[in-house]
Amino acid sequence: MPSPEPEMEIVHLLRAVTVELGLHSARFASRHGMHPTDVRALIALMDARRADEEMTAGRLGAALGLNSAGTTALVDRLERAGHVRRVRAEEDRRKVLIEVDERAVELGQAFFGPLIGRVVELVRGYDEREVAAIRGFLGEVREAAGEADRPAR
Amino acid sequence: MPSPEPEMEIVHLLRAVTVELGLHSARFASRHGMHPTDVRALIALMDARRADEEMTAGRLGAALGLNSAGTTALVDRLERAGHVRRVRAEEDRRKVLIEVDERAVELGQAFFGPLIGRVVELVRGYDEREVAAIRGFLGEVREAAGEADRPAR
DNA sequence: CCCTATTATCTCGCTGAGCGAGATACTCGC
């Protein structure tokens, strides 16, 4: 066994964090009778909401890696549970806008709020340069993971 | 809308990273005709391997949040694909040890290697104190996510 | 030792998420 590089500790920690966060979402899902995909969908929808972007059925499916049939089923499920509403887009009536219900937002905040608050608290414990390092690192990892397909740059 | 706290940027980045890494695993899965759960299982198995711990069917299922029936089906799938072997434990012959095939390890390294290498490279770009901050932050987040259930401490 | 309780895994039958193929509804350029 080759002597392990010390940088690998960060790699393993990173993976452990994603696993742990995934399990946390799964707890939210099962507690509310939802499936992991539904939670991912709600998160994507709330992201769009925060960025003030309209979310259509198609864009949602693409973000989650579903095909159109699966997307329809997903939205059906969320709509049946009262978490979202379908609204025909006025400019292009082929599109279906998906709007998150206020109650679903509150549900999410009630569950994820404590964890988010804890992370905010953690961040406050670091000085400016340390926070910059954390922010830079996370941003670069996101970048790297998104582009990790094509072998060449 | 209340003025957003600046610490929230880190929270959103963190979530974006987990989403991106999740999609990356999903690409690995679909490229090799596997399901997301199978990839999570292989990761858990390789983790155990690195830590020199034996992994049984039961422990694997628990780590992934599957019940016994689902776990059996999962191991069947992985075994059929040649990624793992079932081995009866000698000390307690009720247990079934799951061993990862060397070829599956190589498959994973071939796919995740570039991304891991990129992250190692990134880490090298930070000085000691910055790396300590990143490591500390990730460790604390993992902790927080794992304990985020019980409201009181 | 045997008998019972306990633990680990597997089998069976079922539900439902997500897929491929193709239908339907709407838009846009000609």
Next chain:
DNA sequence: GCGAGTATCTCGCTCAGCGAGATAATAGGG
């Protein structure tokens, strides 16, 4: 207003994961 293109939906199917219960092995009290 017709044909090509785009967004979503419908249908039928496959298979991941669940609940219930069977099977196999161990542990302990008598």
